[in-house]
Amino acid sequence: MQQEGPLPADTAAPTVADGADLDRRLAAALERTGHAVRTLLWRQAYANGLSPIQTQLLLHLSGGARPPRSSDLAAEFDVSAATMSEALTALRRKELVRREPDPGDRRSHVLLLTDAGRRLAGELAHWSDPVTTWLGGAPEADKAGTLRFLLDLIARLHGTGVLAVARTCVTCRFFARAAHDDPELTHHCRLLDTPFGDAALRVDCAEHQPAGEA
Structure with a gap:
């Protein structure tokens, strides 16, 4: 029997979505x-x-x-x-x-x-x-980019008070984003004086000091 009315959102044909719709679906996927x-x-x-x-x-x-x-x-x-x-x-x-x-x-x-x-x-x-x-089995570049994206999201949530604690690279005062031209070693840790790429970003660093802390 033919279904009447619109299809549920997850079975409807894909369409070109606006940015807000994409954001909602990303939040739902998370x-x-x-x-x-x-x-x-x-x-x-x-x-x-x-x-x-x-x-x-x-x-x-x-x-x-x-x-x-x-x-x-x-x-x-x-x-x-x-x-x-x-x-x-x-x-x-x-x-x-x-x-x-x-x-x-x-x-x-x-x-x-x-x-x-x-x-x-x-x-x-x-x-x-x-x-x-x-x-x-996933591509290394995909994983590294996803890690950076998620850590940036964590930093934003921490900055708005949703997360109380965030000891990630991107929230640390020693982190220098995109400090080098080498795409494989683009960031720099000023504490260790070491260049590193997205794949080496830390989620919970024992040496973390919040950005802005003296």
Whole structure:
């Protein structure tokens, strides 16, 4: 039977769209991708008897150069202090995380992984394998350009207050964009005095200092 009325938007014939429509579809694609990524992470979390935020905390603590305080983590994950305290208490109860006095402020404490927590974090790190397996076959130039595009989007969201924390190259005071004519090594890190290209842009840099910071 012939369908009456207009086709749904996702099955209608492609047309020349205006910029606003393209922007909406890009936002929708990012949301769909984010949903898939969250699903993969949640499956890994539940398989190990953890909540999603507990899993994210273990992964975050395994990659950080400087042990964070609970308040730092609350800002990082954009949750309340009470929510973060509850998640950390659960991880400490499971003997996956421990507290130690903060060397810079003896009144505070920093969080570190225990040996068991580090081992589990290593296993949890494979949550993204389905994504990275597909990405492994994608053209390098496409991946590098997409990384730059996404980091610029993160920087814009951070600048407008949507994201509380962004330790990316493009938000760092040491980053000099397009400082060189070489298209493969176009940017420059003033901290390391090193040229690099889009493919080497960092998503979470331990040496990051916010742009504009003295």
